[in-house]
Amino acid sequence: MNKRATIKISNIIKEAKDIKTFVFKHNLGAKPGQFIMLTDFEGGEKPFSLADCDTNTFTVTVKRIGEFTSRLFQKEIGDFLSVRGPFGSSFFISKGSVLLVGGGYGTPPLYFLAKELLKNGASVTVVNGAKSKDDLVFCDRFRELGVHYSNITQLGCLGREGTSVDLAQSALAKTKFDYVYAAGPEMMLKALQPILKEHEYEFLFERYMKCAIGICGNCTIDPLGIRLCVEGPVLPKKLVEQLTEFGKYHRDATGKRIEY
Ligand SMILES: Cc1cc2nc3c(=O)[nH]c(=O)nc-3n(C[C@H](O)[C@H](O)[C@H](O)COP(=O)(O)OP(=O)(O)OC[C@H]3O[C@@H](n4cnc5c(N)ncnc54)[C@H](O)[C@@H]3O)c2cc1C
Numbered sequence: 712m713n714k715r716a717t718i719k720i721s722n723i724i725k726e727a728k729d730i731k732t733f734v735f736k737h738n739l740g741a742k743p744g745q746f747i748m749l750t751d752f753e754g755g756e757k758p759f760s761l762a763d764c765d766t767n768t769f770t771v772t773v774k775r776i777g778e779f780t781s782r783l784f785q786k787e788i789g790d791f792l793s794v795r796g797p798f799g800s801s802f803f804i805s806k807g808s809v810l811l812v813g814g815g816y817g818t819p820p821l822y823f824l825a826k827e828l829l830k831n832g833a834s835v836t837v838v839n840g841a842k843s844k845d846d847l848v849f850c851d852r853f854r855e856l857g858v859h860y861s862n863i864t865q866l867g868c869l870g871r872e873g874t875s876v877d878l879a880q881s882a883l884a885k886t887k888f889d890y891v892y893a894a895g896p897e898m899m900l901k902a903l904q905p906i907l908k909e910h911e912y913e914f915l916f917e918r919y920m921k922c923a924i925g926i927c928g929n930c931t932i933d934p935l936g937i938r939l940c941v942e943g944p945v946l947p948k949k950l951v952e953q954l955t956e957f958g959k960y961h962r963d964a965t966g967k968r969i970e971y
């Protein structure tokens with residue numbers, strides 16, 4: 712879908728030091744894992760995953776990084792933003808016992824996924840990791856959903872020191888999961904991959920996107936030429952295993968390779 716809607720921000724929730732959730736009243740009709748392109752018409756249009764979506768509301772959770780996201784942070788309730796989408800592939804909604812692995816500001820789309828999995832009768836375990844307390848989001852929301860939830864920081868602010876991959880490893884040793892889902896920095900996904908040899912999984916990839924409709928080719932990933940804005944951002948194990956550039960390099964706005 713490539714519909715545009717210019718919509719009022721109906722609420723803004725401060726999640727952490729540099730992370731805010733923007734709430735919109737609109738029937739977007741998105742599925743977990745999909746993303747929107749957001750603009751304020753003041754320069755640039757950027758992709759953001761849906762952190763939640765139902766028939767009259769959707770939310771995106773934004774980490775302040777550069778120029779565009781800093782401008783978003785100055786917006787107030789009642790300001791208008793323009794949205795295109797939803798775009799891309801979505802997560803498979805499994806039954807049975809499932810593990811969700813989130814990292815940093817990559818975790819929020821797993822909240823939308825967790826809600827849909829619970830509706831489908833799945834037993835949901837969430838492990839959530841971030842560098843520090845300031846980057847850890849959605850802890851209370853996951854707990855309120857009633858999923859099995861644990862979190863960790865690399866700096867050990869909450870006790871144990873480590874990553875969501877460490878938590879995932881412990882969870883996989885204790886429970887037999889039917890399906891694993893992950894969203895977060897690409898190097899987190901790369902570290903997770905070897906411990907999922909025996910499991911079916913899907914990963915959500917974030918790569919530089921411009922058009923979001925499969926035309927510009929900026930988001931293609933070697934060697935399959937998959938356009939992450941159309942065939943992704945959610946990819947299943949059988950495709951992830953064939954990606955030669957996964958965890959090695961990505962591309963900037965000009966298409967130039969950047970090594971990890
Ligand atoms: C499918 C997808 C879902 C995303 N979901 C979220 C989300 O839920 N929350 C969130 O905070 N961020 C999300 N991002 C990343 C977000 O788009 C960037 O953080 C944002 O564009 C940064 O813009 P900036 O001008 O503030 O920073 P800049 O200074 O322009 O860029 C900082 C970094 O952000 C990334 N980035 C910049 N422009 C783009 C672009 N057009 N496409 C992809 N990455 C870009 C690059 O890694 C870049 O190095 C997502 C990206 C993708 C591809």
Ligand code: FES
Pocket residue numbers: 919920921922923924925926927928929930931938939940941
């Ligand atoms: S962003 Fe243009 S093809 Fe994917």
